Each structure stands twice: as C-alpha cells, then as structure tokens.
Amino acid sequence: MKVGIAGAGLLGRLLALRLRAAGHEVHVFDPAAHAEARGAAGWTAAGMLSPVAELECADEAVFRMGLRSLELWPQVLAQLPLPVEFDARGSLLVAHRGDESTARGIVDLLLRKAPAGHAPQQLAPAALRELEPAVQGPPHAWLLPCEGRIHTVQAMQALAAGAAGTHWHWDSPVTAVEPGVLRTAGGDLRFDLVFDVRGTGARPQLPVRGVRGEIFWLHAPGVALQRAVRLLHPRHRVYLVPRAGDIVVVGASEIESEDRSPVSLRSTVELLAAAHSVIPELAEARIVHSESNLRPALPDNLPHLEVRDGLVRINGLFRHGWLIAPALVEQALPEHSA
Numbered sequence: 001m002k003v004g005i006a007g008a009g010l011l012g013r014l015l016a017l018r019l020r021a022a023g024h025e026v027h028v029f030d031p032a033a034h035a036e037a038r039g040a041a042g043w044t045a046a047g048m049l050s051p052v053a054e055l056e057c058a059d060e061a062v063f064r065m066g067l068r069s070l071e072l073w074p075q076v077l078a079q080l081p082l083p084v085e086f087d088a089r090g091s092l093l094v095a096h097r098g099d100e101s102t103a104r105g106i107v108d109l110l111l112r113k114a115p116a117g118h119a120p121q122q123l124a125p126a127a128l129r130e131l132e133p134a135v136q137g138p139p140h141a142w143l144l145p146c147e148g149r150i151h152t153v154q155a156m157q158a159l160a161a162g163a164a165g166t167h168w169h170w171d172s173p174v175t176a177v178e179p180g181v182l183r184t185a186g187g188d189l190r191f192d193l194v195f196d197v198r199g200t201g202a203r204p205q206l207p208v209r210g211v212r213g214e215i216f217w218l219h220a221p222g223v224a225l226q227r228a229v230r231l232l233h234p235r236h237r238v239y240l241v242p243r244a245g246d247i248v249v250v251g252a253s254e255i256e257s258e259d260r261s262p263v264s265l266r267s268t269v270e271l272l273a274a275a276h277s278v279i280p281e282l283a284e285a286r287i288v289h290s291e292s293n294l295r296p297a298l299p300d301n302l303p304h305l306e307v308r309d310g311l312v313r314i315n316g317l318f319r320h321g322w323l324i325a326p327a328l329v330e331q332a333l334p335e336h337s338a
Contacts, residue, residue, distance in 0.1 A: 001025070004182045004191035006174035008032060009040030010321055011197035011314055013159035014329045016166045017079065026166045027191070029182060031173035031201070035160045041199060044293035046215060046241040046249040047152040047322050048228045049073070050091055052120070052144045054320060055113040056106055059302065062320055063113075065327035070148055072326035082158035085244050088148035091228040092131070093120060094138035094278060103140055103232040118146045134225050137277045149228045149241055150322055174198065176205060179310030195332075196313040199296035200258075206304070206315050210258040210294030213319075214267045215251035218275070220285035223248060231278050238274040248285065250275045254319070263290040295319055305332060 001024045005012050008030035019026045032039045051066025070088060077084050095103030111119050120142035123131070128141040135141070160168070176183040177196035183189075196202055200210045225242040241249040253267045268290070276282050298304055298316035305328055306313040312332050317324065 001192040003027070004029065004189060004194040005197065006177050006182055006195065007040075007197035007199065007201065008035070008160075008168065009197065009199060010042035010156065010159075010325050011317075011329065012195070013156065013163065014076070014325055015195055015197065015333070016163035017076070017159055018329060018333055020163050020165050021079070026163070027169060027189075028166055029169045029172045029174050029184065032170055034170050035168065036157070038291075038293075040156075041213075041293045041295050042152060042156055042321055044213060044215060044291050045152050045322055046228075046239060046251050047150040047155070048091065048239060048241060049088070049148040049150060049323050050144065050228070051323060052110055052114050052118050052147060053091065053093065053230060054323060055110055057301070058320060060113070062303070062324060065303075065324040066320070067146065068327040068330070069324055070146070072330065073148075073150060076326055077155075077158070080158040080162040082154065082161055084154045084158050085151035086148065087226070089227060090143055090145040091147040091149070091230065092128075092135070093142040093144065093230050093232055094135060095140040095232040096138045096277065097140075099232060099234060100140060102234045106232055107142055120144055132225060132227060132229070134223050134279045134281055135229060136280050138231065147228070151243055152322060173201070177202075177311065177313070179308060192310070194311055196311070197315070199315065200294055202296075202313070202315055206313065207299060208296050208315055211297045211318065212253065212255040212257045212259055212292060213251065213295055214253040214263045214271070214292045215249055215290070216263070216268070216272065216287055217289035218248045218250060218282060218285040219246055219288045220248050220282055221246045223279060223281045223285070225279065229278060231274055233274065236270065236274075238271055238278075240275055240278060247288075248275075248279075248282065258294055260292060260294065263292055295321070303328060307332060
C-alpha cells in the first residue's frame with residue numbers, strides 16, 4: 001500500500017518502521033525542519049517505562065499496554081541500526097520522613113490496583129543501599145520490579161534511521177486528515193491508508209490540549225544510579241532517570257499551560273532541590289541542558305485509538321507516550337505490518 005503518516009514524533013517513527021518492514025510505501029509529513037528538530041514531545045521525555053507507578057493516574061488499559069510495550073521494546077530496538085540504552089530492572093519509589101502519609105496513600109492505591117507479581121515491594125534501608133547506594137536521603141523505599149527506562153533521544157534518532165526507504169517530508173505540516181487524504185498547504189494528497197499522529201497539531205479535529213512538562217539534564221560523574229527513582233512528595237512527583245555519559249535526567253513539572261518558553265525559576269528550584277534531597281552527591285552536578293515541551297492530552301487524559309477504513313488516529317498519549325506507544329502501534333496495525 002501507499003501510506004501517509006501525519007506526524008514524525010514517536011508514533012510516526014514507530015509506524016514508519018513497522019510499515020516499511022512489511023513492504024509498504026511510506027510517506028511521513030511533519031512541520032519540523034529536519035529529523036533532529038525537537039518539536040515532538042517524545043524528544044523531551046525522560047523515558048520512564050512505569051506501568052505500575054502510572055496506575056496512580058491511569059487505568060488498567062494503560063497498565064496492560066505498558067506491560068506489553070516492555071515486551072515489545074527489545075524487539076523494536078533489535079531492528080535498529082543505532083544503539084539505544086534500555087534497562088528493565090525495575091524502578092524505585094522513595095519518600096522522606098514526614099511524607100509517610102502521602103507515600104502510603106499512593107503505595108496502598110498501587111497495591112489495590114496492581115495484579116499479583118507487579119505490586120510495590122517495600123525495601124528496608126539496607127536493601128535500598130544495596131540496590132542504589134547513591135540514594136541516601138529518603139528512609140522509605142519501594143521497588144517496582146516490572147518497570148524500566150529507555151534513552152528517548154537515542155531512540156528517536158535510531159527509529160528515523162531504522163525506517164529505511166521511508167519518504168520523510170520535513171517542513172510539511174498537515175492541516176487536516178480524512179480517510180485516505182492528508183490536507184497540506186500544497187493541496188490534498190491521496191493514499192490507500194493514512195495515520196493521524198500529530199499530537200496537539202490534530203486540533204480542531206480532536207479536542208487535544210497541551211500539558212507543559214519541564215526537565216533538566218545533570219552531568220554527575222561518579223553518581224552510580226542504575227534505576228529510575230520517583231520521590232513521593234505532598235505537592236509534586238519528582239523523578240531521576242540515569243543515562244549513559246554520567247547524565248541524570250530530572251523532571252518533570254506537569255502544568256496546565258501551552259506555554260513553550262524556557263524552564264521556569266520555580267521548576268528549577270523545586271525539582272533540583274528535590275533531586276538533591278534524594279541523592280546528596282548531586283550537589284556538584286552541572287546543569288548541562290533544560291527543556292520544556294507540551295504533552296498531547298485529551299479531556300480524560302487517556303489514549304485514543306480510532307480505526308476506520310482508510311484512516312487511523314492515535315492521540316492523547318499524555319505522560320504515557322514511551323510507556324504505551326509500541327502496544328498502541330501493534331493494536332493499530334494488526335493487518336498491515338509484519
């Protein structure tokens with residue numbers, strides 16, 4: 001088939017990879033200037049693959065898709081020509097003394113919602129030190145064994161490189177998508193099948209809003225962190241995610257705003273102070289990068305998959321993009337991929 005994809009973010013790249021592997025002619029259209037332009041939300045995410053932790057705000061469908069995606073990611077990465085850092089040894093929840101009631105409320109919720117074998121496992125201080133010696137501040141910790149992380153920047157680059165033969169149309173925004181048709185400033189383009197994965201660009205056809213997120217990259221030589229760590233705090237959730245090259249990613253604010261300006265002073269102070277309280281060794285880390293972007297969310301904050309003759313729409317991935325994208329693509333392509 002001749003396939004058109006509106007959007008070259010995470011979903012667009014995953015779709016291109018699978019459709020090209022199945023032998024289809026694939027055209028991808030995006031307003032970004034080139035493959036490395038960081039307009040899509042997928043570039044900014046820290047890449048936590050946390051199906052259990054996300055049960056705090058998501059439903060069982062997101063949880064099941066998250067578990068399936070953890071199975072699919074190694075298969076996807078094995079097809080790519082560039083290395084992508086991936087780890088599935090679990091993640092940690094931690095809480096400071098004085099925040100026990102907040103932490104216990106969240107952990108109890110996860111214990112009720114998570115099936116047997118996936119529930120949080122409380123760690124004694126000695127067990128926490130053995131798993132993650134750098135985590136020195138919080139005395140309360142729980143291991144989520146069925147979680148992981150992925151290097152999002154490496155993955156975005158590798159997915160574009162891996163979809164060999166794809167026709168990438170940069171600086172080419174799609175204004176509307178209809179069955180078999182992508183509407184552009186240059187006119188209507190016709191395909192056998194089209195995909196709308198434009199995120200916030202899908203308005204007004206979908207009621208998508210942007211939710212602002214902010215992250216920091218810290219260069220922290222000597223800080224030996226292996227797993228993603230979430231600090232359970234009364235006002236916000238702060239996470240720390242290790243990456244190759246002595247980088248620790250700290251995030252993320254979640255602000256109901258479509259402001260794309262640089263990271264705010266408030267987020268800088270709150271997130272980095274919280275990170276330092278979890279890993280005191282970060283005191284001498286250097287801030288080498290900060291970034292903000294908009295996560296596409298629908299009114300219910302849940303993902304949307306619509307399959308019609310000649311048209312597939314996927315949107316509303318909100319804060320779950322890297323967690324559920326492979327499973328959503330699998331559901332969208334039962335008849336069209338290898």
